[in-house]
Amino acid sequence: MNVMETLRRLPRYRFASDEHLTTLVNTAKLLRLPAGRLVRPPRLPPDVCLYLIRGSVRRTDRRRRVQSLTHRASAAREPILDAEFPQLVTCGRVQLLRVGDPEEALAEPLPLGSPDVCTPADPGFEPWLGRFLGGPLLARLSALDLQRLFRGLTVSNVAAGDVLIRRGEPGDAFYVVCDGAVQIVQEGHIRHVVRSGGFFGEDALLRGAPRNADAIALTPCSLLQLPAELFAELLIASLHAPPAKFDGARLELTPGLDPRALAARLHPGSYLLTGGSPADRRFTAFLLQHRGFVVYGEA
Secondary structure (H helix, E strand, O other): OHHHHHHHHOHHHHHOOHHHHHHHHHHOOEEEOOOOOOOOOOOOOOEEEEEEEEEEEEEOOOOOOOOOOOEOOOHOOOOOOOOOOEEEEEEEEEEEEEEEEEHHHHHOOOEEEEOOOOOOOOOOOOHHHHHHHHHHHHOOOHHHHHHHHHOOEEEEEEEOOOOOEEEOOOOOOOEEEOOEEEEEEEEEEEEEEEEEEOOOOHHHHHHOOOOOEEEEEEOOOOEEEEHHHHHHHHHOOOOOOEEEEOOOEEEEOOOOOOOOHHHOOOOOOOOEOOOOOOOHHHHHHHHHHHHHOEEOOOO
8 A cells, every 4th residue: 555645635634745745654554453353542642643544444432323434435534533433343354544743653652452452541441342343243234223223222230140031931132241241051051151242142032932041140240132123123134045156055954953053163155044944044144144154045
């Protein structure tokens, strides 16, 4: 990437002198970040700007409203972090250009954190937000649907040992773990532990069946709860027939097949789901889509 040409395209530097641009180029830094990375500097100096050069991000304001930006949008030609929007989450691979006053830039380099790491000076950091917003589960949602999703979430705090879901009960909600850990127990055995940024409760909603396991708080937890109706409307993607020139793999869902184990061992790519019941296909498709796979099949 030619940093000089990139700076020329930005409105802020369009009429800057060559001498000024040369100085900026010497201090500019290109940041290449993977999906799910949260960028939230505790203080961004006024003379330091961050521009979106490639990819897409979701930035959130202090009231947790979400705005989606791509490098092709005109809004991305302006700095993407400011007092109103103090943090962002990367969606897919992203390139950011950090430009600033040379002395300011050298004195305070921009801190970058993974979704579960931030500077201790930032007590308001919420680790679940980076994982939840940056994951494939929400990648297809529009900014408007993200607003509806966040408005539909309710917060609850539970103590260690509290039973959150009981086997045999009807499924009425989907849960996201903000803080703490929840163990999923089936027939006396711990199937897995869900930690900050993870979720549970989707099985019964996707299959239209009673809960098949207990969910018990392993530690004190802060949870977000989404009603089943909003979960079905926003997070269950419709399955479509594959294109005429489909070059992916076929997956036949047979009785006794564990969709979670299947999703964990597959290689990234496109898959056509066959066999099984509609509920089995919905559940398997949800797990695969959450891991970033492209999935086709009958609804």
